[in-house]
Amino acid sequence: MTRRAPQEPTRDFKPSHRLRDDAAFYAPSLGCGGCPDFKTCGGLHTHAGVFDCNDFCSCEDRAACDSVCRNKPDQFFERYLEIGGFELEPTPRVAALETPALPSVIPLIGHKYSRQSVLNEPVVAVPLYELFHMGSGQPHVRTRAELAERFRIPETATVVASGVDRDVKLEAWWAFADRELIMSTLRDLRIALVTVPNFSLFLNVPRSDNLHSIKRIALGWAELMAAGIPAALHLNARTDQDYTRWMRFVQERSEVEIVAFEFRTGAGVPSRIDWHVDRLCQIADVAGRPLTLVVRGGAQVLRRLKRHFGQVILIETDAFARTLKRRRAEFTESGRLRWPRISTPKGAPIDDLLAHNIVTKRTALQLSDFAPTADSERSARNARRSAQHADGQTRQGSFLAELDATLEARAVPANLERVIVAAET
Incomplete structure (x- = not known):
């Protein structure tokens, strides 16, 4: 049996969805009321039957645990002070910043490997953590020319830096000591x-x-x-109280004009995605101003989000990821997008494949998720297609009628004992 790492909880709550918080279905945990963080936290409402969140503190080696936990008083106090407490209200107020107009679909370009030419895209997204060395915090690029060369994108391209990534990179970002260097580089x-x-x-x-x-x-x-760098506030939340706090934060701060969300991991599972979408829409509805939402994943809910947000921008990752796996986007006869594998010579560049996949994926999104289907388009899409060899007829003729005409012309024998006739449709 594989042993858990000493810094991980030893208690298992399987299936894991028992730990999802939902105040509409579950009573509050009995031990939450006396917690000093209850006013900020709001307590837990889960199917797991925990007394309070201290039931999750079950690490074999607390010295190796990196969670912010009151059972490690010294470390807890240090982590608590570094953020100035858990409340959002003391967060410094800032001025609103103007951002350029952005399209509804922005392709993510992770790196330049296996490519030789510049990608002809005017707006691209790149990983934020590819701009800096995750160990030292030193910039990988310092000028627009170096940025363009690192990702093989136009030097004049509008660039969005996406902060979604693995936790190890996020924690490295938080630990960077020279914050002014980071901010000045982004500027x-x-x-x-x-x-x-x-x-x-x-x-x-x-x-x-x-x-x-x-x-x-x-x-x-x-x-x-x-620092003068336009930023999208990421609305990460676990409970209704978390969303309520974000709702109040956005409502009270007019400088929050762009928010972000990530659907590609836990928030995007079918049994949980609607819960998150409902609360994101509530935040947009009470903001008192149009908000822009930047998302990764969640293509199936984009139409719904568009009805509540002023603009929904998708950072599209499939085209780049599938290109690396040598898959080519193509539409089926029914209009669906498929990604068959193709063969490329060893060492051959994938520039053309990447450009094709970006355009095709963007077209698929614009035809479906970002453009509600008009009645005329829906009727045309559902109309019966004419057969390939129908001799110019608008629909395939009846097999029995054709057979009767053939028999009348005596083109085939009239003995039908060995003929199997399909039913007319």
């Missing part, structure tokens, strides 16, 4: 928009760890905005 690179690092809110950790991550998201957003 020099003229990054059009940064989506704030989406610090994780795990289900099987004490709530203090979640509250710490939420506050870091708010502080990270304020830091970028104060």
Whole structure:
């Protein structure tokens, strides 16, 4: 049996969806009322039957545990002070910043490997953590020319930096000591928009760890905005209370004009995605102004989100990822997108394949998720297609009628004992 790492909880709550919080279905945990963080946290409402979130503190080696937990008083106090408490209200106020007009679909370009030419796309997204060395915090690129060369994109391209990535990179970003160097580099690179690092809110950790991550998201957003770098506030949440706090934060701060969300992991599972979408739409409805939402994943809910947000922007990752796996996007006869594998010579560049996949994927999204189907388009799409060999007829003729005409002309014998006739449709 594989042993858990000493810093991970030893208690298992399987299936994991028992830890999802839903105040509409489950009673509050009995031990939450006396917690000093209850007013901020709101308590837990889960199917797991935990007394309070301290039930998640079960690490074999607390010295190796990196969760923000009150059972490690010294470390907890240090982590608590670094963010100035769990409340969002003390987050510094900043001025609103103007952002350039962005299209509804922006392709993510992860790197330049296996490519030789410049990608002809006027607006692209790149990983925020590919701009800096994750160990030292030193910039990989310092000028627009170096940025263009690193990703093989036009030097004049509008660039969005996406802060969604693995936790190890997010934590490295938070630990960078020279913050002014980070901010000045992003300004020099003229990054059009940064989506704030989406610090994780795990289900099987004490709530203090979640509250710490939420506050870091708010502080990270304020830091970028104060430095003159347009930023999208990432609305990461685990409970209804978390969303209520974000709702109040957005409503009270008119400088929040762009928010972000990531559907590609836990929030995007079919049994949970509607719960998150409902609350995102509520935030947009009470904001009192049009909000722009930048998302990764969640193509199936984009139409619904568009009805509540002023603009929904998708950072599209499929085209780049599938190109690396040598898959080519193509439409089927029914209008669906498929990705068959293709063969390429060893060492051959994939520039043309990437360009094709970006255009095709964007077209598919614009025809479906971003453009509600008109009645005329729906009728045309559902209309019966004429047969390929119908001799110019608008529909395939009856087989029996054709057979009768043939028999009358005596083109075939009239003995039908060995003929199997299909039913007319």
